Amino acid sequence: MSDGVMIRVDGVSKKYCRDLKRSLRYGLYDLADELLLKRKTEVKLRHQEFWALRNLSFELNQGESLGVIGVNGSGKTTLLKMLQGLIKPSKGSITVRGYVGALISLGAGFQPILSGRENIYINASILGISKRTVEHKLSDIIDFADIGDFIDAPVRSYSSGMKMRLGFSVATNLVEPDVLLIDEVLAAGDMAFKYKCMQRMKEIMDSGTTVVFVSHSIRQVEQLCQTTLLLNKGTVEDLGPTQRVCQKYYELVNQKTLTKEITDLSKKPFKGLEGQHANPNVFEISKIELLNTLREPQEQFYVFETVIIRLHFVAHQLIRKLIAGFQITTVDGVCISAFSSESQDIHPDCLGSGYVDCVISKPPMREGAYLIGCAIWDDGGGKLFTSTRLAELSVIPDQTSRQEAGSGTGLVYIPVSWHFSPVQNLQ
């Protein structure tokens, strides 16, 4: 392996068995094969087996960080387990250089009866770190975990967030691994600590550690990784620059959750779609349309292009003071903006079929896929209809928006301009 390469994954496949009983039996067969030195030249799927990961190849150089994303069951954890050496690939080879650290299931091995301090030593020795090193860094660990007097209380009295704090602190302050594997570790923990953890991980990456980062939080992947691997059902969907791959991930998720039919509800009744009527015999949503300023249906919108959401409804009875509200969220559920007609004091009485137009002028979202959610109330504040995923809004980049906003990062474009007051030329 050439010098800078820290991880090389070469044509790796891994198969699993769906059926437990059968999988146990295969386990025995595999063990017998190991003992009898059977060469696995051609690996075939046995009955009930499937590829959890198929034909994966990549290389990571020192200091590079790879994000691994994909929906549940796409093979992310399997990959990490193989990189750790916990399980063997069914085919292909994995070469890892140097000490491998793992931020996986933090606090595994914490003994509930013992105190946090005692557990630091135990956890450290599980990670293969000597007592001397721990003593040297004990105060760093305790400071970072920041759980106060609880450090001397038994771990079973800890909250899950505190356990995570201590686990993360032990795992990141003790080792300086050459390769670090991270698996969705920041699930618990409050905002402040999450921020602290992100900073710490960035520090680790900047120090030249090669990182493989598995996460469902695309925002975190975007923040931490230059390259990203998108897995889908065990196969490589895409591998490349993070922005491109994440975009592809959104598309993949959208394919699964949103079908074109949702935008045209008249063809299909609401049953089973992601919206809930309080009582369709009283009030019913029949269709949602996304229009441009010419009131023509449009599938994609440029950044800053005005979008009109037209929601068709049928009021089978007189609805007093109808209020409509919409929200725009990212695919992973971050609300970008929510607004309702109530705030502008518009609440007409409605009967029969009609529609409501919501004109969104110059929406600043960056290119990508977004979800439009909706809620309709009546006079008494009773909800007539709610949905968090009523339609998909697809935003594409255009030249002017790029020029106007520059190529920054973030959720939205904020038009900015620059002005430097005259600077001295020192030459």
Added chain:
Amino acid sequence: MELKRSRPIVVYTAESSLRNPQQLLRDMVQDLLASRELAWRLLVRNISVRYRQSLLGPVWTFVTPLATAIAFTLLRSSGVIEVGNTQVPYPFYVVVGVVLWQLFTSSLNLPLKAMKSAQTLIKTIKMPIEAIILSSVGELLFDQAINFGVLILLLVLFKIPLTFGILLAPFASVLLLSLGLGLGLGLVPVGSLYTDISSAIPIVTQFWFFLTPVIYTPPTRFPYSLLTHLNPVSPLLVGVRSLLSQGTLDDPTPFFIVSGLSMLLLLFSWVLYRLSIPILIER
């Protein structure tokens, strides 16, 4: 920054690691060395956890041998059972026998139990797996040390002359431990997959208990003498007991043969155990 480490390269493939026995042996020794500290930590952890929630603490360790001894002494003196004449007082004979028998069964059960309790750990963190076994062995030795202390106390109580053989007895009993451990480790691959093994072990060991001269003297008349000749536990158990009570080995040949075989078995089982771990984690 810590010391600049050399960066070892590890390769994982589908190939059996038996293909490269030299590397396998090197890894085994390396992991064994690497697991010392972890094993010690786990040992200290387990023992302190055990006694932190117990009032009587180590007393429990010696309850079974004592109770068994009392029961069988009563049975014998009332003439219900006939066990042959023993060179040392019968209660002492039984206590030693049961302590040693327990050492054997505990070490037989130990690998499967240890694997079960460390399941989550093994499945999530790469670590020297030997540490799990090693720490349990440590725990067993800890109990054994208490037992030996009590045994010596009993020797004095029963006014049995102390010999130098007593000093050898702990080492000899390690052989009994390796026999149990070797068998137990060999059961791990199948036993971790199928629970049938754990269900069968208590039944088998109970039956085995009566086939081993624990509470009676080794029969010399054929075909009953086969019990002692074919049962690998007998020579070791009888040997250690006679070392303790008489200071000598009555019948050294089978003792040494079984000892050697136990060691080989242990090594073989260890290899098997290592090979099976990645497969077990998967299931």
